[in-house]
Amino acid sequence: MKIPLVSTSRHPLPAYATPYSAGVDLRANLEEPVTLAPLERRLIPTGLRIALPRGYEAQVRPRSGLALKHGITVLNAPGTIDADYRGEVGVVLVNLSAEPFTINDGERIAQMVIARHEQAEWDEVESLDATSRGEGGFGHSGRL
Numbered sequence: 001m002k003i004p005l006v007s008t009s010r011h012p013l014p015a016y017a018t019p020y021s022a023g024v025d026l027r028a029n030l031e032e033p034v035t036l037a038p039l040e041r042r043l044i045p046t047g048l049r050i051a052l053p054r055g056y057e058a059q060v061r062p063r064s065g066l067a068l069k070h071g072i073t074v075l076n077a078p079g080t081i082d083a084d085y086r087g088e089v090g091v092v093l094v095n096l097s098a099e100p101f102t103i104n105d106g107e108r109i110a111q112m113v114i115a116r117h118e119q120a121e122w123d124e125v126e127s128l129d130a131t132s133r134g135e136g137g138f139g140h141s142g143r144l
Helices: 064-070
Strands: 005-007 024-027 034-036 041-045 048-050 056-061 072-074 079-081 090-095 101-103 108-116
Touching: 034 041, 034 090, 064 072, 090 108
Parallel strands: none
Antiparallel strands: 005 048, 024 108, 034 101, 041 090, 056 079, 056 108, 072 090
């Protein structure tokens, strides 16, 4: 699938790291480093704008290495980029660690997955069909 992309970034275009990769890395496009204090959140620009086809979304997800090693994650994970959005792709990062973390220009800050989706048409009814789970939720199945 070809997706139109406008880049004002100084960095390489997003690319799949391996033939089996689901997502591409997004890089920070910064004039100067940004330091996130503990529990601070910031919108980090990527310098990228995309035009997805109808029926697709781009999901912005955390990078596992940043999360595990530094406590840095995408706050609204996954963030959704709709097919009709034409603005710059930004990443809402939060520092969940107890230490400040500095994001440098060009650093890989998140990953983006392109996914197909459907739009629902609601069919309002008086009741729903019964299932073995019923209304059980939030831990209803116990622990192993």
